[in-house]
Amino acid sequence: MIVIAGSFRLDDGITDEVMVACKSVMQATHQEEGCHEYIFYPDPLDSNVLRVFEMWENEEALTNHFGTSHVDGFRKAMGSWTISEREIKKFETDSFESM
Numbered sequence: 001m002i003v004i005a006g007s008f009r010l011d012d013g014i015t016d017e018v019m020v021a022c023k024s025v026m027q028a029t030h031q032e033e034g035c036h037e038y039i040f041y042p043d044p045l046d047s048n049v050l051r052v053f054e055m056w057e058n059e060e061a062l063t064n065h066f067g068t069s070h071v072d073g074f075r076k077a078m079g080s081w082t083i084s085e086r087e088i089k090k091f092e093t094d095s096f097e098s099m
Contacts, residue, residue: 001058001092001093001094001096002056002058002061003055003056003090003091003092003093004053004054004055004056004062004088004089004090004091005051005054005088005089006051006052006087006088007043007049007050007052007085007086007088008049008050008052008081008083008085009049010048010081010082010084011048011082011083012081012082013047013048014042014050017077017080018050018077018081019042021074021077022040022050024070024074025070025071025073025074026039028068029065029068029071032061032065032068033057033064034056034057034058034060034061034062035055035056035057035065037054037055038053038055039052039054040052041053
């Protein structure tokens, strides 16, 4: 299992345009093989921070995700955002359990 967690600081805040782009890529990504979770969401304590959380079956599924047309479109949308900070971490695990 691959877990991605991180954040983006958007100097102009999380606008409706940002959320439309996020929703579009989320909807398409949820249909991908090997995607267990994929979500962008505003940080409730900081209106300029956009958080991301992803869970993938394996590295192949994640790699395939990066080559999709909806990710290309999302990257283009991100090009118009003023991102002053970005921190993304990748975790790999072979086990997990529900709590």
